[in-house]
Amino acid sequence: MxxxxxxxxxxxxxxxxxxxxxxxxxxxxxxxxxxxxxxxxxxxxxxxxxxxxxxxxxxxxxxxxxxxxxxxxxxxxxxxxxxxxxxxxxxxxxxxxxxxxxxxxxxxxxxxxxxxxxxxEPRKPKIDLINKFERKGINFYVKDPDTYLDKKISISGGGDSALDWAIYFSKKCKYPVNLIHRSKSFRGNKDSVDKIFELNKEGKLNLYLDSEVFSIDGENDTLNLISVRDRNGRECRLDTDYWFPLFGxxxxxxxxxxxxxxxxxxxxxxxxxxxxxxxxxxxxxxxxxxxxxxxxxxxxxxxxxxxxxxxxxxxxxxxxxxxxxxxxxxxxxxxxx
Known part of the structure; x- marks a missing residue:
């Protein structure tokens, strides 16, 4: 005892x-x-x-x-x-x-x-196959960022966590980072928001505003593709090794x-x-x-x-x-x- x-x-x-x-x-x-x-x-x-x-x-x-x-x-x-x-x-x-x-x-x-x-518990988006690819390309938090620096990264979210990691990876990753947010405005710190738009202008970060990931796909049980749709119905497909839905x-x-x-x-x-x-x-x-x-x-x-x-x-x-x-x-x- x-x-x-x-x-x-x-x-x-x-x-x-x-x-x-x-x-x-x-x-x-x-x-x-x-x-x-x-x-x-x-x-x-x-x-x-x-x-x-x-x-x-x-x-x-x-x-x-x-x-x-x-x-x-x-x-x-x-x-x-x-x-x-x-x-x-x-x-x-x-x-x-x-x-x-x-x-x-x-x-x-x-x-x-x-x-x-x-x-x-992370807030998980309601998307088909999300459980299949969890920890196989989909992570709900970043634990060891150095393991992703040579990968194609996509991040969803508009709060401080999403912005902070988008900024971090944009400065260090081999490829431009994709940041997807369902609104035109962010909830995060203003300095971070300003930095996001600055990195976008520099070509280090791709911004997809008024947009959401609506489907995902992969091979051999590993994620390699996410599909994004904006409010006007326009769609695009993004090659992605790791997707981080950071919704809190x-x-x-x-x-x-x-x-x-x-x-x-x-x-x-x-x-x-x-x-x-x-x-x-x-x-x-x-x-x-x-x-x-x-x-x-x-x-x-x-x-x-x-x-x-x-x-x-x-x-x-x-x-x-x-x-x-x-x-x-x-x-x-x-x-x-």
Whole structure:
């Protein structure tokens, strides 16, 4: 039986930082995540994508940030149960017990839900054969961009992810990138939109606006062709080694939705005035999975939430103790033996 102070559901950046903050308070943590490696979206969706809004890092790759967070948490010896989904919990006296889909039982004095967007599923276009070619020319996220640099790339979408990857590949790929968007205007950052039109003028990117992919084809179970149609019915066929339909992710809470938590639009409502506690005493929700007035889904905001949640957890675990705030510049970082 695994026993700890804080059970953390979710091994993304916010969950990992919570381990560090808990360690400073001499609280031990164990993390459970359905994904087989730590990092959450940063590892699974865009490990090679740069992040620009982490304090102290003008630019850092998503995967590198996870490496640093793991290194930062290491002195506090967190436990990991990876590749298993937290399915249910029950209260045994003052202890929470989580059971995973594999039957593993984990016990903790409090629970942190740091599951990012929960169970993430890509928005898939309704096109014949799309399941046949998934991972055989059709990918719903870019994990290792360097493997595509000598390939013919097509991207569908109008948000930041589609624009960012279109710009990235247009600068590095051997062939011009095809960007297909169903509207004439983009939802992404204005600077990115300006760059898209600039790359189009330079001949590094082909733009298909007011257009959608309506059919796909391939040979030997591998994609090699997509067909595009605009609003006027004009059609064209594009030779394509890899097509990325980047229409975002559909967040689903999964089993967490049955825990009795106060849910609003697939997110967990929390008390942001204090410590990001939920309606169930002893359960906190931090990061993208929570919601409150003024919520911003940013990693750095999740770090702040994790810090306050740890202090809330300490008050529950040690109700008769008063923990004074000590700066790491004074006390340093002392790990667990």
């Amino acid at each position: 695994i026993k700890t102070d804080i059970l953390i559901v979710g091994a993304g950046p916010v969950g990992l930082f919570a381990v560090f903050e808990a360690g400073l308070m001499r609280l031990k943590c164990h993390i459970v995540d359905v994904v087989s490696s730590p990092g959450g979206q940063l590892t699974e969706l865009y490990p090679k994508k740069p992040i620009y809004d982490i304090p102290g890092y003008p630019k850092i790759l998503a995967g590198k940030l996870i490496d640093n967070l793991l290194k930062q948490a290491k002195p506090f010896k967190p436990g990991f149960t990876l590749g298993e989904r937290a399915d249910s919990f029950k209260k045994i006296g003052e202890i929470f017990e989580i059971t995973t889909n594999m039957g593993t039982k984990l016990q903790g004095k409090v629970i942190f839900i740091a599951g990012g967007l929960g169970s993430m 992710l559909v967040p689903k809470l999964g089993p967490l939705g049955n825990w009795g938590l106060d849910i609003e639009k697939n997110a967990i409502k929390v008390d942001n005035a204090n410590d990001y506690s939920t309606n169930i005493k002893g359960i906190f929700a931090i990061g993208d999975i929570n919601t409150y007035e003024g919520k911003l889904k940013l990693i750095l905001c999740g770090f702040h939430e994790a810090t306050l949640a740890v202090h809330g957890a300490y008050r529950i675990i040690y109700p008769d103790k008063k923990k004074s705030l000590k700066y790491t510049t004074i006390q340093g970082v002392t790990g667990f033996d």
